[in-house]
Structures are given as structure tokens and as C-alpha cells.
Amino acid sequence: MSKQKYKLSTIIIFFVCLVVLISLLLTDLLISHTVSESIRNNQEEKAKIISRTVAKSEIVISGLEKEDDGGAIQEYTVDIQQAADVLFVVVLDMNGIRKSHPDSEKIGKRFVGGDEKVVLTGEEHISISKGTLGESLRSFTPIYNEQNEQIGAVSVGILLNNVEKALKKGHKNIFIGSIVGILVGIVGAVFLARYIKKILFGLEPFMIAKIHEERNTMLHSVHEGIIAVDKNSTITLVNKSALKIFTNIGLSDNPVGMKLTEYLPFSKLDRVLKTGTSEKDEEIAVNGVTLLTNRAPLIVNKEIVGAISTFRDKTEVHQLAEQLTGVRIYAEALRAQSHEFMNRLHVILGMVRMEFYDELMDFINEIVDHRVNEVSYVTKDIKDPVLAGFIMGKLSTARENKVDMKIDNETIIPKPSEDHVTHELITIIGNVIDNAIEAMSEMKEKKLQVKLNYNKNQLLIKIRDSGPGIKEEQFTHIFNKGYSTKGQNRGYGLYLVSKSVKTLGGSIQLNLSVEKGTEFIIQIPYNR
Template sequence: MRKTKLKTRMILTLGFLGAFQTILIGGFAGYYLSDSLYDEIARRALMVAKTVAATPAVINGIRSRDIPDLNRLAARLADTNEALFIVIGDHEAIRLAHPDTSRIGFSMADDDGDDGREALVNGNAYVGRAKGSLGESMRGKAPVKAPDSGDIIGIVSVGYSLDQVDTTIQRYNIVLYSVVGAALLFTILSAIVIAGRFKRAIFGLEPEEIARLFQERDATLQSVREGIIAVNREGIITTANRAAHETLNLSPDESLAGTPLLDILPDSSLMSVLESGQPDFDREIWLRGRQMVVNRLPVRQGNDIIGVVASFRLSNELDQVSRRLTRIQQYADTLRSQTHEYSNKLHTIAGLIQIGAHDEALNLIGSEVSDHQALLHLLLEAVPDPVIAGCLLGKYNRAREMGLRLDIDPDSRMTDIPELLPRDQLVSILGNLIDNALEATRLHSGEGGRVRLSMTDLGEELIFEVEDEGPGVPEEAQRKIFERGVSSKGEDHGIGLHLVQQFLNRWGGSITVENLAEKGSRFTLYLPKRPEERTSL
């Protein structure tokens, strides 16, 4: 069975509610109006009856039984007060004045069955509704009392035709129901307009389609591997997917909806997008100990910015693969250089043995063992971290393969490395500096050139100094060499120092470049032991 469309349902619902309220209010107003008019006529009849009963002319006429005078007076008073009739009777309810003179002298009970006992006996004025000889009327009856003795000497009955009241009510009802009809029509037209605008506001979708799209959106958000967080204009999180919890190291059971963003990420600059309204794409940040790429996009409704959506992913996924491949390549280069070097040494030693130069062979073996033992002893003592020590050992062998020497200052010490500092990135930037120094030395000084490395962890910073015997760095180029793609080696270079600068920017470090007096240059790297991780989502 096909369901009724939302617009039709809204028109019917709003129209029904409007009609129900309008009819209910109109009916109540009509009833209240009728009841009020009847009450007003009753009060008026009673008031006129009391006034007539207190008139001296009426009192004197009853005492003297001056019937003609009483009839003239009753007619005049009825006309003055727009009453249907005014009937005057004596103390026995016998008519003395009546619009129909043929009824004079008969009991007032003949009109409505009420003999006026309540007024004549108890002395009370009262109101009643009855149908008499002049039609249905609202009647007010009051006793006539002698002013000197207070005795009841007669009764006055004043009647107002209810036909007039009904005519007045009908006239009011016509106006009332016209207003009710107009209000009902306005309600229906308003329902049509509201339903149309609401339908356009939800892009013409039905509730079932909206529910399906919401489920699809939620499933899509949860399936995306990028973390996604949306905030409203007050900075309150409205949406966060599962990947956001995982990336931010939050419990998957912890709901972020309704939580202020700054409670989760105190240093977030996401709210700045609300002010600027400018999107921000592919910005690299350092968040909770990991490098990420963030996209921030304002959400607009018309010309107003109502929120911001941020998506973020780990940028080091590919970087990690790249670094692993780089390390594997370094290990392969190290093994190859060591294989090549030791192969030559073994051939030399074999030749010396074959020619009987045993002493020379032993000296060569001792020299080789001594050099490596000294280096290993220095690394074990000064650099207990195996990752950094392995990197330095590989660079040492790489330098020997290139016909160069990597001299590590025997007074170097690097034992107080913060746990928070990622070793793979530290090795990467240190390796880049040493590789650049080896390459510059080889090109400028040839074989026999030296690269010197000094390390210290004294004080509040880690300091690495790398000196080469290259051509030096011109002063005008010292600031530009850390930009991406800037290199003296030509195209496809200029990445290593750029990565070094990025790492330093994240961890609050710095690097200086100076040319040495004789030849070459010195790169000095400073890293704080308590780096302040810079977060900005």
C-alpha cells in the first residue's frame, strides 16, 4: 500500500487541527455569547421590575386602584425600557395593568402558571423564563411595598421577548461563523504554505527517505578510515565517527556528541574557521604524538556559517612505509659496503698469507678489529639507544665505502633521550644531515675527506653537530636550503633538509648553519628534552 506523501499528510494534519481548534473556539464563543445575552436580559428585566415597583406613581395607582392611570404608566415605561410588556398586579396577583386590556382583572397565573407567591409572600425579586400570552419571554418580578409600612401591596412583572434575543444571537452568530470560516480557510492555506516550505527545506524528501539517508550517512561515516568531527557554531561536537575515536586514542564507547571540542582538544584551532570562513586543505599537523593531515571545511546555510567539519588522517602511514624502505635500503647498503670492504680485506689478508707475510697480515687484522672495537665501545658507552647506534654504525661503514671517514667525537654522549621523541624520525633527520655532509665532502675533497659528528645531552637540549669538508653554504642560501626542492644537487633533490625543518617545527627545535674558517660547514641541531607537541585540528 502506497503511503500518503508528507506534504499531503502535513496539510491534512494541520488543516484538521486548525479546523478543530477553530470550530471548538467558535462553538464556545457562540455558546458564551448566547448565555451572556440571556443573563444580560434577565438582569435587565429584574432591574426594570425593581425600578417600576419602587415608582411612587405605581404605588399610588395600586393603592387607589386607578386602572387607567396604571395602564398608561405601564405602557409608557415599557416603551421607555424597550420591554415586551409590563404587568402590574395587586397583593393577590390580580392584574391592574396589562397590554391586553381584556386580561385586566384576572390572575397573573393565567400567563405562565406563576402566581407571584415568591414576591408577594416572601418579598423577593426573581427572574423566570416562561411562555405566556405574548410569547416566550424572560420575566423579572418584584414586589411593590408601601413606603410607610413596608407591606406588600402589589407585584410588577417586566418581560423581554426572547425572540429579540434569538434574533440578536443569530446576527452575532453570522458574524462569528464568518470569522470562523475565514480563520479555517486561512489555516488551510497556511498549512499548504508551511508544508510546501518544509518540503523544500528538506529537499523534497519523504521521512522514510530521510531515515534511509541518515542510516547511509552514518554507515558511510563509520566506514571511512579518516577521522571526521563536525562542530556547530558554539563549538559543540555534533558528529564523530569511529575512526576519530581511534585516531585520537579515545574509548569507542565514549560518545563525543554534545561535548565541547575544546574539552577534547584544548589547543584546537578549528574554531578559527568559523570566524574566517576559509577552508583549509591538506595541512600537516602534529596531534597526540602522531603526524596527521587535516582538512577543515566550513558548513554554510545561505550566507551564514553554522559549523565546521574536519577530517584528519595519519600522514605517517605512507611515511612509515617510506622510512621502513629507507632503513631497509640503508641496511642493504651497509651490508653491501661491509661485504665489499671485508671482501677486499679478506683477499688482501689471503694474499699476504700466501706470500708468507704473516706479520703484515696479523697487523692488518689487528688494525681492522681495533677500529671496529673502538667504534663499538664508543657507541655502547655514549649511545645506548640501539636505533641511533645502529644508524651511526651504518653511516660509519657507508663513509668507509665512499673512501671517507666519519669521526665521532669520543667525548660525545647521548643517553638522556626523551621517550616521547620518536626514534625513527630522529634517526631520519640525523641520517639526512650525515648523508649531506658525506656527499658534500666527497664532491669537494675526494677520498680521504672527513666528516665529524659530535653529540651531547647536557642541559635541557639534545645537541648534534655535523661538520663536513665541503664547499660551505653561501650566506644568501642558508635560509633557503630548508625549503622543499631547494638543493645544489639539481632536480629530484631538496627533500632531506625540508623534512628536517618540518620535524623541528613540530617539536620546537632549531638548526643553525655556519661556514668553517678553513673549509666546509657546520650544521648544529638543537632539540628540547621536553618537547611541546604542537596540536591543531
């Protein structure tokens, strides 16, 4: 059973709320303690200030010195008690006898609580004790006369219930603030989740992980080298095929993080970053290796955020093109021979039906003699069976197109020492012959001559047609890839011829001295 996959919004809301809740709880604990201490200190300070104020009062000092049991001290302390909103203000003499009290009946009686003894020794202090009015926070301050002799003390009490009420009020405010904070956190988490999901194109985390793994598998499984850079020309991605190609051309491994201009100054990806225009099927040469490359910008929200380049060793591409070209030429030769054979069968069938047996015999003898002579001539001088079979196919193609094609083997043509030379020769001879046959399609006289000569490890090939010829202004362009005067998607035949000649280390030229038509003169090294 697979694990439960939660949505990104759910995960973000949960963790944001959890963080906010923990933060607020910790804050509540710290603030509550601080607020409690502050409220208690404030109440103690209030009681202390009142008791000190009463202790300095002339009314109180005079009343204690004269041992006045009248109402002066009582009246004064009651006013102070009401004005300051405290539980009691009690004045004591040195015997602990009350000189004032909120309950006038308790005046003249001993102070209750037992915590007054310290102040009667001249020490100011704070205590919590239970008296006749209940449990209270008490501040005791000694009273001195002008001779600095202690003549009594004053006690100010604040009901503990009031302190607890103040603490509860502080806690309530903190609790309300925490609830508001959690609600704000939830709302913020929802908006944050939506924003992040929008940035991620609505993808969930597990979907992103799956896409990431698929991308890595795809990038490293393709045969083409792939390299990507960000908008600052820093290399961000290189697949295994690219690393292999870089190693073959003498570059260091793992260029991720390096500047493109330092590692691949010839890549021209920085140009794509500036222009935003894709570039296709361009060739670059690096340390003697030719790479075929495509470059494209990476655009997000109409902004160029990087660029990517795919490339492949041109040698592999060229070999593949050679194989495809060779197969096509073989197929064309077989098709031409098959077509020619079917035409002759139709002629034979017609003669049989009309019972022209004498003429049929002459026709068959002519075919057999011509075929035997043709096969004998070609195979006798051309020792490579693949090349010989190809030449036979081209003879059939020429006859099908009503072209008078002649093969002139000036010497014995031995089989080459390497098989790839045969494929290159098929590409060279096949494309030149095809071009010549096509060029003569509108001509009345259609003649094509192929001469082969082998001497001192050099093979000389001359192919001459009776076509309209090549115009002088076309001489410098006919071997360029894609150049053609015959329309779109043409111009690859002579380009492949030129590439194959260069691969074999040979040369190709046009004979400009011929009166009409075109003659190609091709010379290549040829080891048997």
C-alpha cells in the same frame, strides 16, 4: 510495498489546519456557552430593571391603593412596554387581577401562568412560563406602599423568541470568526511550509532522513578521523576513526558537546573559524603521535557556521608513502635493466646480420664477464637480496644515463633484522642516487660513488657525485618538503630521505670539504 510518503507542505498544512480547527471548535463551545449565559442574563437583568422601575412608580402605587380601574396604570405601562421593547408589562393586585395588559380586554381578569403566586408572597423572582401572549421570560417584582405594605406586583415579560434570536446572532458571529480563523490558518500553513522547505533546500522529510543516514554511514566508514565544530567552537560531530585516534593519543571518549579549546587546544580549528581559510597537510604532534591534518570552514549563505578537520596518524601515511616509494624504485630499476638488455640485444642482432662473429663473441664475453663480476661483487657483500637487487637496478639506471657508478662495499652488509629497515634504506639510497644522476645530467664528467660500511650495529652510507654541488644558501632548505630549484611539484625526494633517516634514528650530513660535487654521509642503527 513502501509506505506513502507525503510532502512536507501537505503534512504542515494538514496539522496546522487540524490544530486551528480543534482550537476554534473548543473556543466556539466555550464562547457559545458563555455568550448564551451572558445574553440570557442580560435579558433577565433587563426585565428585572423594568419591573423594579414600574414597582417604584407613583402612578402604579397610587392606582393600586385607590383601586383605580381607569387608564392611568394602563397608559403608563404601555408607554414603558413600547420604550423598553418588551412583550408585556402587567400590574397585578394582591388577588392576581390584572390592572394593565397589552390587550386592554384582559384587564380585570386573573393573571395566566401560575408563576405569579410567589411574588404575591413578597418574593422577587424570574421564571419562564406560557401565557396569553405565548412563552416568555418573566420578571416578577412586588409593589409596596409608603407603609411598606405589599399592595400588588408587576410582571415584565420578554418573548423567548427574542432571546433565541440573540443567541443565534451570537453563534453566527462566532461561526464566521471560526471560518475566518481556519482560512487564515490555511494561508499561514502554506507560507510556513514554503518557508521551512526553503530553509531545508527543498528537501522532503524522508529525503532528509535518507541523507542523514547516508552521512552517518559515510562518516563512520572512512578511515580518516573527522571532527566538526559550530561557530562557538563547540564540538558537534566526531566519527569512529577520530575516537580511535583520540584513544590512542590518550584523550577521553565522546567529546561531543565539549569546547574545542578544552579537548583539542592544538587543533587550530578556532583559527579557521576566525579567518575562514582552509589549511591543508599540516602536521601536529600530540603525546608523541604525529597527525597529518586538513582544516576547512563550513560556510552557509556566505556566513561561517562552523569548521571541520580531517586527520590521520602520520605513521600510517608515512608507511604508505614508503611502500609506494619502494614500489616506484623497484619499477624504475626493472625498467632500466629491461632497457639496457634491449639495447644489447639490438647490438647483438646487428653483429649477427653483418656476420661479425668474432666481434660478437668478444662483446658477449665482455657482457657476461661484466655482469657476472658485477652481480658477484654486489651479492657477495650485500646479504639482503632485496637491497642487492635494488643496487643492481640502480647500476643499470646509471649506465642508461651514462653515469659511471661504482659500488664500494667496505665490509659485509648483513641482512637487517626487520624488513621495514630494507624499505627505509631503499628510500634513502634510491632518492639520493636519483638526485645525483639528475644533478649530473648537464655535466661532461659523470661519476657516482656509493660506499657502504657496517660496524658495531651501525651502517655508514656515503654517496658522492661529480655534479655542480649545492649552494651554501640551500643547505638549510634542501630537506624541507616541497623545496626544489627544479620547478613545481618537486622537492619530495630529499624530504623523504630525511624522514626515513629520522625513522631509523640515524643522522645525515653533507661533506662540505669536497672540491666539487656533493657528498651525503648517512649513518643509521642497523641490527642484523
